Amino acid sequence: MATVEIRNVRKSYGPVEAIKGIDIAIQDGEFLVLLGPSGCGKSTLLRMVAGLEGITGGEIAIGGRVVNHLDPKDRDIAMVFQNYALYPHMTVFDNMAYGLKIRGIPKAEIRARVDRAAEILELGRFLDRRPSQLSGGQRQRVAMGRAIVREPAAFLFDEPLSNLDAKLRTQMRVEIKRLQDRLGITSLYVTHDQVEAMTLADRILVMNHGVAEQIGTPLEVYQRPASLFVAGFIGSPPMNVLDGRIDDRGGAVLLPGGQSLPLPQPRPTEAGRPVKLGIRPEHLAVADAGFVIEVELVEALGADTVVYGRLPGGEALLVRMAGLPSCRSGDRLTVSPPADALHLFDAVTGRRLEG
Amino acid sequence: MRGVALLDKRRRGFLFNPPHASPLRHAQPTKDHPLQRRVTFDNRLLPYLLLAPQVAVTLVFFIWPAAQAIWQSVHLQDAFGIRSEFVWFENFTHVLSDPNYLDTLKVTIVFSVAVTVLAMGVALLLAVLADSKIKGARAYKTLLIWPYALAPAVAAVLWMFIFNPDIGSFGRALRALGYDWDYRLNGGQALVMVIMAASWKQVSYNFIFFLAGLQAIPRSVMEAASIDGAGPVRRFWTITFPLLSPTTFFLLVVDMVYAFFETFGTIHALTQGGPGKATETLIFRVYQDGVVNNDLGGSSAQSVILMVIVIALTAVQFRFVERKVHYA
Numbered sequence: 001m002a003t004v005e006i007r008n009v010r011k012s013y014g015p016v017e018a019i020k021g022i023d024i025a026i027q028d029g030e031f032l033v034l035l036g037p038s039g040c041g042k043s044t045l046l047r048m049v050a051g052l053e054g055i056t057g058g059e060i061a062i063g064g065r066v067v068n069h070l071d072p073k074d075r076d077i078a079m080v081f082q083n084y085a086l087y088p089h090m091t092v093f094d095n096m097a098y099g100l101k102i103r104g105i106p107k108a109e110i111r112a113r114v115d116r117a118a119e120i121l122e123l124g125r126f127l128d129r130r131p132s133q134l135s136g137g138q139r140q141r142v143a144m145g146r147a148i149v150r151e152p153a154a155f156l157f158d159e160p161l162s163n164l165d166a167k168l169r170t171q172m173r174v175e176i177k178r179l180q181d182r183l184g185i186t187s188l189y190v191t192h193d194q195v196e197a198m199t200l201a202d203r204i205l206v207m208n209h210g211v212a213e214q215i216g217t218p219l220e221v222y223q224r225p226a227s228l229f230v231a232g233f234i235g236s237p238p239m240n241v242l243d244g245r246i247d248d249r250g251g252a253v254l255l256p257g258g259q260s261l262p263l264p265q266p267r268p269t270e271a272g273r274p275v276k277l278g279i280r281p282e283h284l285a286v287a288d289a290g291f292v293i294e295v296e297l298v299e300a301l302g303a304d305t306v307v308y309g310r311l312p313g314g315e316a317l318l319v320r321m322a323g324l325p326s327c328r329s330g331d332r333l334t335v336s337p338p339a340d341a342l343h344l345f346d347a348v349t350g351r352r353l354e355g
Numbered sequence: 356m357r358g359v360a361l362l363d364k365r366r367r368g369f370l371f372n373p374p375h376a377s378p379l380r381h382a383q384p385t386k387d388h389p390l391q392r393r394v395t396f397d398n399r400l401l402p403y404l405l406l407a408p409q410v411a412v413t414l415v416f417f418i419w420p421a422a423q424a425i426w427q428s429v430h431l432q433d434a435f436g437i438r439s440e441f442v443w444f445e446n447f448t449h450v451l452s453d454p455n456y457l458d459t460l461k462v463t464i465v466f467s468v469a470v471t472v473l474a475m476g477v478a479l480l481l482a483v484l485a486d487s488k489i490k491g492a493r494a495y496k497t498l499l500i501w502p503y504a505l506a507p508a509v510a511a512v513l514w515m516f517i518f519n520p521d522i523g524s525f526g527r528a529l530r531a532l533g534y535d536w537d538y539r540l541n542g543g544q545a546l547v548m549v550i551m552a553a554s555w556k557q558v559s560y561n562f563i564f565f566l567a568g569l570q571a572i573p574r575s576v577m578e579a580a581s582i583d584g585a586g587p588v589r590r591f592w593t594i595t596f597p598l599l600s601p602t603t604f605f606l607l608v609v610d611m612v613y614a615f616f617e618t619f620g621t622i623h624a625l626t627q628g629g630p631g632k633a634t635e636t637l638i639f640r641v642y643q644d645g646v647v648n649n650d651l652g653g654s655s656a657q658s659v660i661l662m663v664i665v666i667a668l669t670a671v672q673f674r675f676v677e678r679k680v681h682y683a
Contacts, residue, residue: 052578073584085575089597089681098593099583146583 002063002076002153003028004049004186010057011044011210018044020210021058027202029184035197036207037233042190043158045207049188050156051075063153078147079156082163084139086131086146092118093127096145110149117145120179137168144176148183155180157189161196173199194234198222206230224343228350231278231343237306237318239343240284244277246270253277253342257313259291264339267353275353278343281306281320290336293317298325309333421662427655439652446656455632456640456657463636466550467614473554474610475603478561483591485562486569496566503559507620514552514625538626542633545626549634552625553618561606568602569595600680608672615665637661 004026011019019041026032034042047053049060051072059066067075078099086095093114100110118124121141131139140160147155160176161169177200180187191197197204198218206213206221206229214226225231231239244253250268252260253275261277284291293309307319307327319335327333344353428446432439450456485496502510520526520537529536538545572595580590596603619638622628628635628643635643637657645654 050578050582052581072578072582073586077582079579079582081575081579083573083575085573085579087576087580087594089600098580098585102584102589146579150583 002186003061004154004188005061006045006049006058007061008058009045009048009055009060011041011048011053012056018210019048019056022205022207022210022212024205024212024215026186026188029186031180031187031189031200031202033197033201033204034188034190034207035192035194035204035233036213037192040207041210042192042207046156046158046188046190049075049154050077050079076153077156078150078152078154079158080143080147080160082159084131084143084163086139086142088131091128091130092123092134092142092145095131095142096149099146099150113149113151114145117148120148120182121145121175136164137172140164140168140172141175144179148179151185153186155185155187155189157187157191159190159192161191161193169196176200194236198234206233208233224352225278226352228276228278228345231345235280235282237281237320239278239280240317241345242277242279242311242315242317243347244275246273246275248272253344255313257291257311261337261342262339263342263344270353274347276345276347276350278345279337279341281318283337283341284317284319284335285321285337286326287334287336290334291317292332292334293319295327295329295331295333297329298327300325307333309335424655424658424662427651428659430652432651442652446652447660450653450656450660458632459635459637459640462546462632462634463615466546466553466618466634466636467611469550470553470557470614470618471607471610473550474557475561475606477554478558478606479565479599479603481558482562482565482569483595485566499562500559502556503563505556507556507618508624510556511552511621511624514548514555518548538630540630542630545630545634549618549622549625553614553621556621557610557613561610564602564606565599568599572598597681604672604677604680607676608669611668611672612665615661637664 006022006024006026009019009022010017022045024032034045036042044053048055049062051067051070055068059068061067062075062077087098090098096114096117097110100113105113114127115124118127121144123138123141123145126134126138126142131142134142140163143160157176161172164172173196180200189196189200201218203215203217204221205215208229214221214230216224216226221230221234225234225239228241232241242255244255246252246263246267247254247260248271249266250263250271251266252262254260255277291311293307293311295307295309297308299306299308304323305321305325307321307325309317309319311317317335319333345351346353427439429441429443430439431442431445481499485492485499489495505513515523517523518526518536518538520530520539526536535541536544538548576594576598577590580594585593615636616638618636619642622634622636622639623642626634628639638661641654641657641661644650644657648654
């Protein structure tokens, strides 16, 4: 158990900079999720912590010890790979015992540790099997077991659930969460799935193009996205974004369609500034006055309904309502958000306007 | 990666399944047999016609010569090939009671084991090096494959130009250093030289397969092992080597057969089995007795014995060695 500190870490491949300076201190026992689209550098960052990629600049410290020049085996970490990376010629027992044998741990203790891990992961019946004789979910658990028995300073997960079907993924997600709560081992978890990030993380590091867009708890990231990118990446369906302008008194946002939405706090200093207005689909509700949309498509998901609408100016607007659909395509609907559910972003930089 | 997998499958299919047993792919369910995935032929003759070339090749180039060898091995022929007489197993008793034949057998065993071990060991080493991240890996791989394109006799001439004590560069250097190098007189030196020449040719072939085998091992498995604490040497012996075992086993069988049968050209061009009989292997003796000494019956008996030895060896390999092979 240990802290993991990442200080101004950079990675370049020739002239291309893949990671442009990431800073984060992960607390002992914390579950940090690295979230971002493919190619954002999140896996590279994880592999640098593991020691599988060289570090171009900056420092990584595990348990207070700088590990930049240590081999993976000396970093006291365990990793779960996307394709599980089990040793195909070894039994489940030997897969889990491999790292312990190398470290010269006595046979009896190896047996005890593997048995304990097998019990936690319900793998007891499969210890004599080869990976090829297991299902995807079972292989995933063996990969977890191999990490657990090592009792490392930190767990590294590289998209561990991506190769599972949707149902198993949900189930394993809960198991990982339960396991981490129980073992309390510092974890770094890479995913592109926002649901995994929201449910597992103590904190989320949202990455885009090698930069940390935002670091925060799942609710902070959801409620106060630091940029348009984060706003669009977290939440399903994604946040509606409309072009707008703060009016001359700084008390409301003017939209091209002529609507005016009052701001919860007036912004007199920013009067006249062009902005992007973000509204989450789930925050729009049918009202007497507000946005008038023409309904184009209705998706009934059972528990809730997603309405694809279009504003008179042609902009798309998504509305997510609880329960069964109450409208049909072609209908006209008037929806409006509560004043405190508006997100304002700079029209040029995309950064959040605080306040 | 896909190319490697294909190669792997084809190789295994060739060696471990009879070719006609592989199911026909791309088969569309037909109207008459909506659930049948295999191709069915309306014409009863067509399947046999399609099979005919394969059968013909096997018959003409394998079954017929083998049958003829067996037939001749129980006959005694005069030197002009005019008369032949059925002599039961006289040829065999004659061959097997000849002390020279047992010497040849010993030379063959030393030669074959040495060639197999050397060719596989060197190829594996080179393949591991080529698989690691090195500069100019592509050029290096290409160069390593070239020797296989060389005819055995040409390769042997090249070796001669290197090791000849009078005109060979290396041979002259050895002599200049005071070492009494002359493979034309020293049987041990001659055997070492033919072993090296024969191995050298097979290294390329083994190299390709080992490299393909290495590239089929997922990188993440090696990474997992290094995170688990295994250093490069341990990773090789506990992960790489076991995962290469199908390739290693395949090459073991192929190299044994190569050493027994296909090294004739190399030996013929380099030493003609000499000096004395120091480099005379079973296959070379078959040629020597049959073609040079005109003893067709004895030569055929040796052929049959050689065939039995190689069949037995291959059977043993499949029976006992393959058990330790892990097929992914």
